[in-house]
Amino acid sequence: MRHIISILIENEAGALSRVAGLFSARGYNIESLNVAITEDPSLSRMTLVTRGNEQIVEQIVKQLNKLIDVVKLVDLAESPHIERELMMVKIKTTSHTRTEIRSLTEIFRGKVLDVTATTYVVEMTGPSEKLDAFVAAIDPDTIIEVVRSGPTGISRGENGLCL
């Protein structure tokens, strides 16, 4: 099963490598990982997507909690939550394909961020599957590059991952 583990971690040099090191040392897989500072500059928030059976994910959660720098964590997949990922795609364009790409971008509620004579950069946020669908809808030969942030997420309702 897919799990989205959201981690509140001390904003210390090396904290990220402790998490990354844990995953490689214990052979857990990481599908994506992103990290940035929170409203409290001493804390970072990390979102990590992993897959594994129940026993493995239980161990992952315990081992993460055991890291001294980890303050709190939650497996978002366990309760109602919102998930968003940011993507930018650079696409080769010609006068024939531009309209089509623009309308496709609109359908997916994306934005064209940059235009040159031969390219578009399209920005899009959404659940990862939506981004997958957009990429799939575009002729692969026209894609120059795809940049994805990996999902971040937040729970619904009053509960939050905070001190």
Next chain:
Amino acid sequence: METERLDTYRSNMFIEVSVELSGAQILVQSLKDEGVEYIFGYPGGAVLHLYDAIFQQDAVKHILVRHEQGATHAADGYARATGKPGVVLVTSGPGATNAVTGIATAYMDSIPMVIISGQVPSPVIGSDAFQEVDMVGITRPCVKHNFLVKDVTKLAETVKKAFYVATTGRPGPVVVDIPKDITDPHIKVPYKYPKKVSMRSYHPAVNGDKEQIKKAVGLLLAAQKPVIYSGGGVVLGEASKELTEFSQLLGFPITNTLMGLGAYPATDKQFIGMLGMHGTYEANMAMHESDLIIAIGARFDDRVTGKLDMFCPYAKIIHIDIDPASISKTVKVDVPIVGEVKNVLEQMIDLLKDHKAKPQKKPLEAWWRQIDQWRSLQCLEFDRESPLIKPQFVIEQLYAVTKGDAYVTSDVGQHQMWAAQYYKFDKPRRWINSGGLGTMGFGLPAAIGVKLAFPDAEVACVTGEASIQMCIQELSTALQYKTPIKIINLNNRYMGMVRQWQEFTYESRYSHSYMDTIPEFVKLAEAYGHVGMRVERPEDVREVLEAAFALKDRTVFVDIITDRTENVYPMIEAGKGHHDMKLRVATGTSTDRELA
């Protein structure tokens, strides 16, 4: 001028008001305020300021080892024997990397230790400076936590945190990496050692969940074939008394892991020996047939469980551990209890005493009859008629000569297993060995650490001719600090444990498990300024051991030429279950066996 400064510094060291100190002085003063007795270390460029501060005081004693690995094992031995954290000081680069084996050794066995490593000055970190190595990066996978100190005003607090993390919860080694500029004698800042620290991200468990404990007690009272399986956590958690009371209240059979030996008196009738790969027949059979296992401060290591899908097939499992990550890691348990073993056992004892109900009398009697039958196989018997010295016999004699009251350290191999099987430890912290990492070279420096902690106690290091050579240089340390220990070298002229596996699984192809040239240990001991003795006949063993221990103030190297073909039994071979043990062949002496 100089003397004046020195005087102020000296007096500063002993008054409690906030004073201005350099980073080097802060470190030394923090160690003193932490109550540190000994630092085990080795100097070098990055720690020269620190060594200068150490020179100018005598509250914290520095023990100069001969190799940084020795420093870590000595500090580790000190920690295992006392329960207090061991402290190590090494320089950057090679000093730091030499310490890594010892840090990993402590990590695997959850030993509290604080390692101070020097680092190149902050401005040149990352430039491949002379003797630079990323110590925080290198040790990350084998420490409980590590710190790089970036600000001298945070040094005292960081040291306090290091000791706090190392000694609380599930203990472990903590590295504090200190760039040279932080210890600059010219930069002074106010010093105050915090009395307490709290960390928002670190809250070790204390008490167990009441409902879980109730549930566990219910299962204990209903069990028909219960086994108590306890481990190193009982030693680490100082819960030997509680474990003993708990076990005797229930009257259940109890087995210990290699790391748990001594937490329950081995001479008591309820003790059924060690379990696992080289555990007793009765302990492993009891585990296999049991309907209820209570694991107490033990971590279901693969040397204990054997093949996982054959482990305790009929048992429900209760597990008490302070580390949630130890629970259901390899073996899924039915009643997990996270907490300090001492507190949880106290809670259980209270409940048991309150309870009107007693454990199941009839089934328990039948269970004991079964266990006694397994016991009657006498799986640890060995050939007592052999003209060669049997290693098991040596340990029995060591036990007799030291009246079962010595601190015994060991190295890794067959000798380690024989020491564990034949020396009956009645007290915790007496048996000091590397279980999780299995580090050859551990025994001698560890014995030095133990002897420093308990100068009046007998300290024996049971070793093998291969292991002892991995940290032999520490004989020099033993002389310098007058730590009279007794080295019992079970010299089988083989890496016996390796040879045994090769005999069993590689048709006796003894690939590189033998050394052509083994030093003359008697001369070697003498060269280091100690006493050497050699024994070649069984009838001399007792006398020589007595002579060795009679030399109270000398380190004695007793080189005992043992039967080189002897194997450790029982043995559960890889991939087998507890009920599938290889036992000693009942007839014929092992010396008859042919060696390739």
